[in-house]
């Protein structure tokens with residue numbers, strides 16, 4: 017995160033309507049706002065819109081990086097900083113992640129950030145990917161992914177790193193870690209996240225084949241927790257969040273940390289080695305050739 021902050025991207029402002037914020041029973045936070053008639057604080061960085069309702073404690077982060085919410089360096093940086101800001105904001109207790117783009121939750125990492133660039137760029141990019149995952153997977157507050165479209169690779173990682181996944185029940189959508197289809201390899205912490213979500217055997221098949229699942233198949237293997245009609249996704253996510261908010265924060269948070277910390281610590285213990293691995297892997301001629309071919313196929317709508 018320090019690296020993210022050092023990059024000097026401007027902070028998202030949530031306005032200044034909150035004048036009192038204090039803890040109450042069950043670790044819940046109450047917020048009084050005397051200057052503003054509204055309890056909503058909205059902010060829009062260029063790639064993510066954040067809407068925090070301090071009366072409910074629920075924030076919605078809406079990805080808006082057209083056309084497909086690919087996660088480039090700027091998006092990843094804004095995402096990490098936005099999460100950090102909400103984590104520090106006592107009036108926020110849970111975050112819903114969703115997309116402003118029709119049909120797409122996120123197309124995953126921006127392939128153009130991994131193609132034809134310098135080693136220095138790959139290094140900076142990969143550190144930003146790590147920062148984002150470390151922040152989200154180890155997040156102290158509740159996160160719900162409202163997956164309102166396809167969610168390949170990095171998009172699936174973001175979904176899996178959330179506490180609960182609700183997907184729009186549209187048979188045209190797909191979700192999964194498809195890296196091998198691009199000729200690349202999901203790093204160990206993507207793999208760990210999937211193993212923790214769907215188990216070892218399913219991950220073995222998923223990763224090797226680069227499987228993309230329909231919503232109903234994703235539900236069957238436990239990659240998502242619930243399917244809902246597309247038009248209900250945000251209301252269902254909000255209702256679900258309300259149930260999570262009934263749990264005392266400190267108890268939920270410690271339980272989450274107990275389950276996730278060993279996985280987070282594995283990457284923390286080897287961040288530099290992981291970056292070195294990524295840079296030497298991605299810069300290989302054969303890998304660049306694979307990515308080039310995949311990009312061509314994408315442009316020709318053959319993927």
Ligand SMILES: CCCCC/C=C\C/C=C\C=C\CC(=O)SCCNC(=O)CCNC(=O)[C@H](O)C(C)(C)COP(=O)(O)OP(=O)(O)OC[C@H]1O[C@@H](n2cnc3c(N)ncnc32)[C@H](O)[C@@H]1OP(=O)(O)O
Pocket residue numbers: 083084086119120122123124125126127128166168169170171194195198200201202203293294297298314315317319
């Ligand atoms: C042993 C050591 C190992 C160390 C680790 C090494 C490596 C780890 C490597 C990396 C891990 C990467 C994880 C990733 O996330 S890779 C990204 C994977 N993503 C995909 O495969 C998604 C591809 N896209 C699609 O399938 C479709 O675009 C999608 C279903 C998302 C949307 O379809 P739709 O028909 O609506 O839109 P398109 O016309 O296809 O796309 C519009 C436009 O956007 C471009 N685009 C799509 N996805 C990406 C992307 N991920 N990055 C960049 N650009 C993307 C697409 O090319 C179109 O562009 P244009 O033709 O309009 O210019």
